[in-house]
Amino acid sequence: MNQIEIVEKTLGESLAPDLIYAIERSFPRRRLVELHHSYKEFTTAFRLPPKKNAELRPFINHAASEGLGLNALYLDPRFSPTSTRADSLIKHHLLYAHSVVLHDPLPYHLDFFEDEGAHHSDVNARKRLANYLAFLMNLRPLIEANVLLFADDHPYKLPWLERNRHWPPYKHLVASKFAGRTAASLRDLEGMLTTLVASELHEGQLDIYVEDVASLQHFAGAITLAPDQLRPHPQEIHVLDRLLKTDVPSISDLSLGDVVSIRKSEEAFDRWRRAMGRAISRIESFGGENLFDDARRVIHEEARGELAAAGADVRKVATIAKDQVKAFTITSLAALAVSEWHDPTSAIARAGMAGLLSAFWQFMRRGMSGAATSYTRHVALFEDAG
Incomplete structure (x- = not known):
């Protein structure tokens, strides 16, 4: 209890x-x-x-x-x-x-x-x-x-x-x-x-x-x-x-569900912790006074590397992402084609971007295990450092 x-x-x-x-x-x-x-x-x-x-x-x-x-x-x-x-x-x-x-x-x-x-x-x-x-x-x-x-x-x-x-x-x-x-x-x-x-x-x-x-x-x-x-x-x-x-300003965006989900797979969490350990070793090898200037970038690189090594789940994401990027590009070109009458950043282009993101996260929820999805969202914490 x-x-x-x-x-x-x-x-x-x-x-x-x-x-x-x-x-x-x-x-x-x-x-x-x-x-x-x-x-x-x-x-x-x-x-x-x-x-x-x-x-x-x-x-x-x-x-x-x-x-x-x-x-x-x-x-x-x-x-x-x-x-x-x-x-x-x-x-x-x-x-x-x-x-x-x-x-x-x-x-x-x-x-x-x-x-x-x-x-x-x-x-x-x-x-x-x-x-x-x-x-x-x-x-x-x-x-x-x-x-x-x-x-x-x-x-x-x-x-x-x-x-x-x-x-x-x-x-x-x-x-x-x-x-x-x-x-x-x-x-x-x-x-x-x-x-x-x-x-x-x-x-x-x-x-x-x-x-x-x-x-x-x-x-x-x-x-x-x-x-x-x-x-x-x-x-x-x-x-x-x-x-x-290490400053992680976006950590408040990490859901409690993701914190729990990544731990449901010992392999996923061990993979994440290995990436953290390697990142810290790399950071400290830089030496000098500005030890943590590049910390978030290095953590992001190591975590993404482990994610890429995870195998089939990630390859599925790569495939769906490519398809959706193509669809988004076609939508954007259509917007540009009518740019004489419409601003290319108008509703048409925004709809294309919304469709890309929506399709991507729907796939993430359906096509990946909960631990793999959670791992990806952990990696996203450090994305703006890259």
Whole structure:
């Protein structure tokens, strides 16, 4: 059961705009008290689903959320759940990570509804809760596919550390605290501690996440003391870090369906990740100060190369594209032939272009697997760099 399912089961309604609107304004407080108690039971028993050892599943815990600006999701009642910033940040991570685990703030939203007595902060509490539930609703496809998961990093962190002060990784991390002099490094220190503890509870189903890849050097000694399944492969973290620093302005256009679909085929997603790894290696071979000036162009080239190597699906697309280009050319020539009476960029030419695009995407939907279509749309994120 996931977070959305426990909310719907307890409240007896689908997590939809009408319910979110009611929670913000008039939903009975006693029902929210019920949700508080049922969600507390849920988080106590919740364990992350297993992942394969080769999968990358970074834990963006509370400390890392602060660095990424995600804390607005549950601290600021003015946060707009329709904002694309949080969505884009998550999708950006998912360009390389198999899945992502976020710190779960819902227990703290629900703390304001521990009992049925009214509280002076009810208005803001309801607003924050409604905003966060809208955020979950918008990301439902990722949550249902176990691509986006949640784990609360607070209830067990401090008591566990109190009991395990002599645990070698803990001692080493604390000793390393002042090796990192930036705010990001200190957040990474807290994040590593949190992930080590959380992953023990979740039986090794989390990977360490670092906001600043330089922190891997600061805390390398401590990482080597961590359990095997928690030691991130340096190249994996390195590629993720570099991708996150590559500007992808069109990432908000990538649908959640495409993010999920490409993962339905291990081959398609492995192909995509190989292309990302090769692209980063090529970029870094350039050297110099302007390391990422050509990053999007190189990523596009590598991703398209993998797409071309995919075989029959792509050849089908090439064939249909040629046919449609011919049809579009004929339509355009017809428009030019009557240009004495019509502007060649008028409705005739526009209709030709619309027909080309429509036919192409219809074929993409019908003639290709969902994973192949999704791969193509991932590649399109970087097209304007070429």
